[in-house]
Amino acid sequence: MKEINVLPAFSKGKMAFSDIPLFEYDIPLSKRLSEGMSKEFAVRLLEAMLYVRKFEETIIRMKSGSFSPSEGFKFVGATHLSVGQEAVAAGTMSALRPDDYITSTHRGHGHSICKVLFRLYSMDKRGLLGFLEKKEDDRSEEELLNEAVGLHLFKTMAELFGKEEGYCHGRGGGMHIADYHSGHLGANAIVGGSFAIATGAALSSLLLSQKKVVACMVGDGAVNNGICLESMNFAAMPQFGSGFPVIYIIENNQYGMTGQQQGEVTGLTHLSRRGTGYNEQNMHARTESGMNVLSVHKAVEEASEICRKGEGPVLLEFKTYRYYGHSLSDKRVSYRVPEEEKAWLDCDPILTYPKELVENGLVSESDVEDMKERVTKRIEEVAVRAAKATDPDPSHIQDGLFSDTTSDDIGKRYRTAHVNKPVKKFKRDSQGKILYRHAVIEALTEEMERDSRVVLYGEDVAEYGGAFQATLGLYDIFGRRRVFNAPISEAAIIGTGLGAAMTGLRPVVEIMYIDFILMAGDQLGNQVAKTKYMFGGKAKVPLVIRTTIGGGKGYAGQHSQSLEAFPAQFPGLKVVAPYSAYDVKGLLKSAIREDNPVFFIEHQHLYVEKDVVPETEYTIPLGEGIVRREGKDLTLISYSHELKYCLEACDILEKEEGIGIEVVDPRTLVPLDIDCIVRSIEKTNRAMVVVQAPGRGSFGEHIIRMIQERAFKSLKSPVKLVSAYEVPPPMAQSLEKENIPGTERIVREIRELLSD
Numbered sequence: 001m002k003e004i005n006v007l008p009a010f011s012k013g014k015m016a017f018s019d020i021p022l023f024e025y026d027i028p029l030s031k032r033l034s035e036g037m038s039k040e041f042a043v044r045l046l047e048a049m050l051y052v053r054k055f056e057e058t059i060i061r062m063k064s065g066s067f068s069p070s071e072g073f074k075f076v077g078a079t080h081l082s083v084g085q086e087a088v089a090a091g092t093m094s095a096l097r098p099d100d101y102i103t104s105t106h107r108g109h110g111h112s113i114c115k116v117l118f119r120l121y122s123m124d125k126r127g128l129l130g131f132l133e134k135k136e137d138d139r140s141e142e143e144l145l146n147e148a149v150g151l152h153l154f155k156t157m158a159e160l161f162g163k164e165e166g167y168c169h170g171r172g173g174g175m176h177i178a179d180y181h182s183g184h185l186g187a188n189a190i191v192g193g194s195f196a197i198a199t200g201a202a203l204s205s206l207l208l209s210q211k212k213v214v215a216c217m218v219g220d221g222a223v224n225n226g227i228c229l230e231s232m233n234f235a236a237m238p239q240f241g242s243g244f245p246v247i248y249i250i251e252n253n254q255y256g257m258t259g260q261q262q263g264e265v266t267g268l269t270h271l272s273r274r275g276t277g278y279n280e281q282n283m284h285a286r287t288e289s290g291m292n293v294l295s296v297h298k299a300v301e302e303a304s305e306i307c308r309k310g311e312g313p314v315l316l317e318f319k320t321y322r323y324y325g326h327s328l329s330d331k332r333v334s335y336r337v338p339e340e341e342k343a344w345l346d347c348d349p350i351l352t353y354p355k356e357l358v359e360n361g362l363v364s365e366s367d368v369e370d371m372k373e374r375v376t377k378r379i380e381e382v383a384v385r386a387a388k389a390t391d392p393d394p395s396h397i398q399d400g401l402f403s404d405t406t407s408d409d410i411g412k413r414y415r416t417a418h419v420n421k422p423v424k425k426f427k428r429d430s431q432g433k434i435l436y437r438h439a440v441i442e443a444l445t446e447e448m449e450r451d452s453r454v455v456l457y458g459e460d461v462a463e464y465g466g467a468f469q470a471t472l473g474l475y476d477i478f479g480r481r482r483v484f485n486a487p488i489s490e491a492a493i494i495g496t497g498l499g500a501a502m503t504g505l506r507p508v509v510e511i512m513y514i515d516f517i518l519m520a521g522d523q524l525g526n527q528v529a530k531t532k533y534m535f536g537g538k539a540k541v542p543l544v545i546r547t548t549i550g551g552g553k554g555y556a557g558q559h560s561q562s563l564e565a566f567p568a569q570f571p572g573l574k575v576v577a578p579y580s581a582y583d584v585k586g587l588l589k590s591a592i593r594e595d596n597p598v599f600f601i602e603h604q605h606l607y608v609e610k611d612v613v614p615e616t617e618y619t620i621p622l623g624e625g626i627v628r629r630e631g632k633d634l635t636l637i638s639y640s641h642e643l644k645y646c647l648e649a650c651d652i653l654e655k656e657e658g659i660g661i662e663v664v665d666p667r668t669l670v671p672l673d674i675d676c677i678v679r680s681i682e683k684t685n686r687a688m689v690v691v692q693a694p695g696r697g698s699f700g701e702h703i704i705r706m707i708q709e710r711a712f713k714s715l716k717s718p719v720k721l722v723s724a725y726e727v728p729p730p731m732a733q734s735l736e737k738e739n740i741p742g743t744e745r746i747v748r749e750i751r752e753l754l755s756d
C-alpha cells in the first residue's frame, strides 16, 4: 500500500515559486581568500585553466599545420573546443572531491583535464606513486606531481590521437574520454546522453551510502532533449527523501551548434528556471557567470554540500561562450557577429582572473607570462610524445568488448542482504513443476538475497508486482531501497541502470513491453552497449534489462512486436530469450552474476507455462544452446514462445508421417551457440528457422547467415525462414493468427521443405 492517500483537493489558490538566484556569487578573490581559500589553490585555478586553453590551442595549431608534433603528422578526429569556457571546467572540478563522479560531453577536454588534475593536486606521495604505477621513488612530492601531470596530459593527448597509451586505448578518442580511477565516468558525444548515467551513479551513491556527489556536465542544447526531463524527474523522486546527490551543470555557451538558446530554440532567458519543474525546492537552481572561475567554484562547492547533506539534486547554469566554432570546420560567420564575440572576449577568464591574482599579490604579471609559456611548452612536449605512441594492434580489435568476470566474489559487506520477511520457495506441483513467472521471481529472490547490490526497478514493479506479476512479493521482502517503482521513463530506467552498474550496484531493470525499448534506443544502443569498449574496456556493467514480448493477445502494433533483433544489433550486449521455467531461472541467475549488460527477454505467454524447477541452487551459462527434441530429417531452430508451436508441429508430423525433427533452442541469442546448431544440421542436412518477428532484418536472418557460413556443405536444400508478415502486428484475431507462425503453418512449411 502507498504511504500517502491522494484525496481530492480543489481549494482555490495560486502556485508560488521561490526565487532562483542570478549571478549572486560575483565574489572578489580577496573575500574568498579571507574565507579560507589558500593562495596555492587560487593559483592552481589559473594553472588548470591554462592547461585546458593551451591544450586546445595546440589542437588548433596541429589542425592548421602551424605546429607538427612529428614528421608528416595529421590530426584526425573531432575538434570540439571549449576555448572560452575554461572557468567552468576548472571551477567545477576543483570544488569536487577527488573520488566524486563526473560525466562529460563532446566538448569535454577541459572537464577531463581538470578532473584528474585536481585529483593529482590532492594526492600525497603514495597516491602519486600509484598514479605513476611505481612502488618506490626518491624524488620529492613536487617532482612526482610534475611527472603525474605530464602523464595525465600525455594520456589525454594520446587518446585524441587514437593511441594505445591513451586513456581509452584509442577506442574512444577526444569525444569519449573516461578515467574511472578519477571518477570520470565518460564523455558523451550524444547530446544529453549522459544525463541518466550521472543520475544512476548518484543512485549508487545514495543506496550504497558512498557519500559521493555526481557532476553531470551538459551543454545548453542538451537541456531540450527528452532524457533531460526523464533524468531530472528521476533524481528528484521523493520516494528517496529529497532525491539523488547529483548536480546538473548546464554549461550555457549560448549555442547548440548554431541554434541559439535565447530567443530562438528555447523560450527561457535563464535555463536554471527548468529547476522549478522537478521539485518544490526548484532543485536549488541558480545561474552564475561561467566566465568567473570563483563564481563557478563557489556554486559547485555549495551544491556539493547540499548533495552531501542528502538534499540534492541541484541544477546550476553557468553562462559562458565558446570563442571558436562548434568544431573547427565551423567558421561561425553565418550566425554570430564580431561585436558579440568581442564582448565575451572582454570577460575572458584567462584575461580577468590573472588580474585578480596580481592585484591580490599572489603572482606577478611576469609569473603569469612564465606560467603560460611553461604550460604551452609542456603541452607541445606531450603532443610530440603522443604522436610517437603506439597505434592499436588491429588484431586486438575485439579486446574489451565483454568482461569475462562474474560476481562470484561478493565481498563481506554485500553478502548478507536484509530481508523484511522470510523467503520461501514456490510450492512445486506433484511433478515438481512451477510456473515460468514463479521461476523468474525465485531467480530474482535468490540473487537479491545472495548479493545486496542487486536492486530491481521499473514501472509498477513494487507493490503491484509488475504488469505480469513477475516481481510480485519482492517489494515486501526487500523493501523500497531494493525494489522500487520508476517513473514511466524508459530511457532513464536504462540509462540510470547503466550509471548505477558502473558505480557499484548490480541493477535489474524492467521494461514492461519490448516495444517500449524504442523509447530508450540511445541509452541501450549508444550508451549501455558501448560503455565498456568505447572507454577502453575498463568498465564493468553488471546490468540486466528484463523485458517481455507479447503477441497473440489482440494488443496490435505497439504491444506485440518481437524486437529481439534490435538489441542483438549492438555489439556489447548479450541477449537471452529463455523458453522453459527451468531455463528462465538458471539463465536469469547467470545474467545477474554477469559483469556485462544482458538484455533478457521473457514471453508473456510463457509466464503461465510450467516446468520442473529444482529447489536446489543451479545456474545455466549464457551462450549454451540445447537440443529440445532429437530427430534425423530436419533441424528446426527457434526460441522463446515460438518453440511451443514448433514442438507441437514436430509431434504432429512424427505421429502422422513418422518424420523425425530435431529442435534446437539457442536460449541465448548473443552469444549464439552456433556449434550446437551446426552439429544438428550435420546430422539432418536440412534446416528451418522460425521466428515471431517479420523476416526482414530478423534474428532468424542472422541465424541463417551463420548456417551458410558454417554448415553450407552439409545442406541438401536452402535454409527456410518462417516468420511473421512484413506488417505491423494487426489487432483482429483472424489477422493476428495468420501473422504469427503457428502450429499449422509450421507443419505446412516443414512438409513443403521436405518435399524438395
Ligand SMILES: Cc1ncc(C[n+]2csc(CCOP(=O)(O)OP(=O)(O)O)c2C)c(N)n1
Binding pocket: 105, 106, 107, 189, 190, 191, 192, 218, 219, 220, 221, 222, 223, 253, 255, 256, 257, 326
Ligand atoms: C542526440 C544528438 N543530436 C545531435 C547531435 C549533433 N550535435 C553535436 S553537438 C551539438 C550541439 C550541442 O549543443 P550543446 O548541448 O549546447 O553543447 P555545445 O556544443 O554548445 O557544447 C549537436 C547538435 C548529437 N551529437 N547528438
Ligand SMILES: [Mg+2]
Binding pocket: 219, 220, 221, 251, 252, 253, 254, 255, 256, 257
Ligand atoms: Mg551550447
